[in-house]
Amino acid sequence: MASRTITLTVDGVSYTDDVEPRLLLVQYLREVLGKTGTLVGCDTTNCGACTVLVDGESIKSCTMLAVEADGHEVTTIEGLATDGQLHPLQKAFNECHALQCGFCTSGMIMQSVSLLAENSRPTDQEVREGLEGNLCRCTGYQNIVAAVQQAAGEGAAR
């Protein structure tokens, strides 16, 4: 398969790589860049473990080809903290015990970033609906909702 050259920004760093056209964005992140903080939980775009931001909007990176990300800006969980300071959502997930095994956490936090960007003060029900595409098997979601609300209260959407 003829490879294609792509140039994109991931977590603030510009990369240029030759990739197979069929390579998924999540595979590019994990296998080419070594950004293993983004995880794969299913192969049907149901679980959301691989959620990242592309140009600020959340997307399941198993649903996007790497070549489609050419020229775009990708943010993963590894690029969320700035200057060593945790993002308010990262801090809230810890303080509210919004994670147990942690496997859904990267995607859940990235989806929450996107959710709060669209609705800075959601109701609990809006939080639940905003996270509908992200599965968690450990927490029953209650503390995830609490964490998103705590972060919203601290102005995470700024």
Place this chain on the structure above:
Amino acid sequence: MTVTEEHAPEIGKARARKEDARLITGRSRYTDNMVLPGMLHLAMVRSPLARARITSIDTSAARSAPGVVRVLTGKDLTGEQGSMPNAWPVTEDQKAPPHPAVAEETVNFAGEIVAVVIARSPAAARDAVELVDVDYEPLTPVVDLATAARDEELIYPELGTNHSATWVFDSAEAGTGGDIKEAISAAEIVVERTFRQQRLIPAFMEPRSTVVDPTGEQLTVWSATQIPHILRVMLALTLGIPESKLRVIAPDVGGGFGGKLQVTPEEVITVLAARHTGKPCKYTETRSETMVGAHHGRDQIQTLRISAKADGTVTGLDVHLVANMGAYLGLITSGIPILGAFMYNGIYKFPAYRFECTNVFTNQVWTDAYRGAGRPEATFAIERMMDELATELGMDPIEVREKNWIQHDEFPFATVSSLEYDSGNYEAATAKALELFGYDELRAEQTRRRESGDVVQLGIGVSTFTEMCGLAPSRVLGALSYAAGGWEHAQVRVLPTGKVEVVTGVSPHGQGHVTSWSQIVADRLGVAFEDVEVLHGDTQVSQRGLDTYGSRSLAVGGMAVVAAADKVIEKAKVVAAHLLEAATDDIEFSGGQFTVRGTDQGVGFGDVAFAVFAAHDLPDGFEPSLDSDATYDPENFSFPHGTHLAAMEVDTETGQVRVRKYVCVDDVGNVINPMIVDGQVHGGLAQGIAQALFEEAVYDDSGTLLTGSFTEYLVPSAPDLPSFTTDRTVTPSTTNALGVKGVGEAGTIASTPAIVNGVLDAIRQFGVSDVEMPCSPSRVWHAIQAARVGSGAGTGHTGTGGEEARR
């Protein structure tokens, strides 16, 4: 040397978890994240047929595909791969077929591995899977459990039956109670019901993954497993590798719920692939492979007869189970329903009890542990039966439970199923739950809705439970023919600077042991929470252990930590006495300070640690180390309990069910970290509610799994679940010094019957007596329709509410 600082208690504090720092920043170390030099990648060829004979496998095209290094079939591994282990032969005459990791002659479930491609990249391996040409001679699959039990078509003709084993407990024979036949013949009322425990998929979020590195002195296995220690022993026994040449590591593990309490064909295959190629090998399954190839849970037909007096006093319980093993016996497949045998009597004083379970093979992936493992099935059945009894007698469901439960002043209580419950207070938990729930107000609303014929009817679901946790006293496991013990190991290592390393034999995969164990040791040794490092999950570091499952980690593993820490203190006291020029017997230890009784003379834990490290001035004959090991074997199980109440709204026109309010009051004994305990309850509730309302592994008649992805298998997402009201009563366990009981499975066990009882309470008025799980809108709607048709108008049985609701 004088006493200085106070140590504020850590136990009971809602500490945010230490584990989170890595996980919230993406610095996780799940097995699939691992890359080793020259690593090869595996992909599996899986049978599309549920039962067939393999007539030929042509691997030539796959072998010559780009990047492919080797293709292995069952024939290539004959004599080397052994048979997958079953550690729990429940009866002496238990029957089981051989279970090669890669099928050699026949396949017995759709998804069984028939060949393995080893290639230089995951993509090359998967591409080549398509090129492996397998010819099958189809055989008649036996998929339905009841059909399999009738032995009309034998899956393994050489066994002569589809029955693996029949296991019986009879209280009259055991001397723990009366005779069930007598109880039933003398009963004023007998209620018989049959329930179906549908098949579930554990659905941990991290697909299973194994990496094996054969290049070192030891063969190193990283695996997404709950049980690194058991896996090491079992790989050694199965493959004939000296145990000392195996190192097993469970790095970050993305959930288990019993689903990773297994020794898997995939793990064995990855070891063999590394041995064959001499290179590090990785296998990571796709989610679709998890669904078809990783063990499932539940799947039983339960028939219960309960005998009682007219006032609701139960006189006996007779339980008959048919349990679906699937095609093979996995690690503890055969023992799962037997774990439930001790729990059908729940929190009650039943004078007579008989339990009989027949384990049956079918052409489906095997079942094994799934959160609760036998105990949710038992609790569901008895809690449904108590509601049925209440209904038959026209009693309130709380009242019939009260009439039969063990009173708080009757503990310790020897149960009819041979256990001794050490402590409990069912009255207190129930009273608190009823108050939080607003039981009387909701009953009043229920009446109003019935009378007004509201389209949305309200049901109130009641469930109480207890479970046997803290698995397990080794002698009990021995009596049940389980292959291993139930002890747990810990080591406390004191570093020169007074910081502490705790090695634990349990293997967390989300439960927060690192944080909780730090709290326990911080209090025990009087050191700072931050100064405790907890190490686990690597057999080279944690040399002994029996891992994490069955809500055992705290009650058994936590106790081992306490025992090891106490040994450290005893050693340190000798040194402190020496430094303080006092007698060891006069040394007291509290809050990290050793003091001479009755004086203000003291020395801190850190100073003693450094003195031992330096070893310049120690008592004669003192071995210069404070490090201590302990192995703790519990004397008894622990028995958490609780009362769960669900307010269920049922739309009688659509069958849609909504959890309007969920209240649970659990008694898990003393609590180390309330935030972690609440989290365990929340997650448990979600899984129990999912069984009641959403999840089912469905096979078609040919044995194809129809729910093979998250598109069809309905793991609930956030909007599917309510916000729970959780609370506690605290009745400490008297079996262990921490007074803890275990919380990992409580929510799952109690919530399923609460939800189903609530659904039925809403629609019994129409003549509905049962709805099979999951109570989907379709099932609920059909149940209402069928009852209305069946009972007909004017019988009075359905009441006016039903007719009104139809409008």
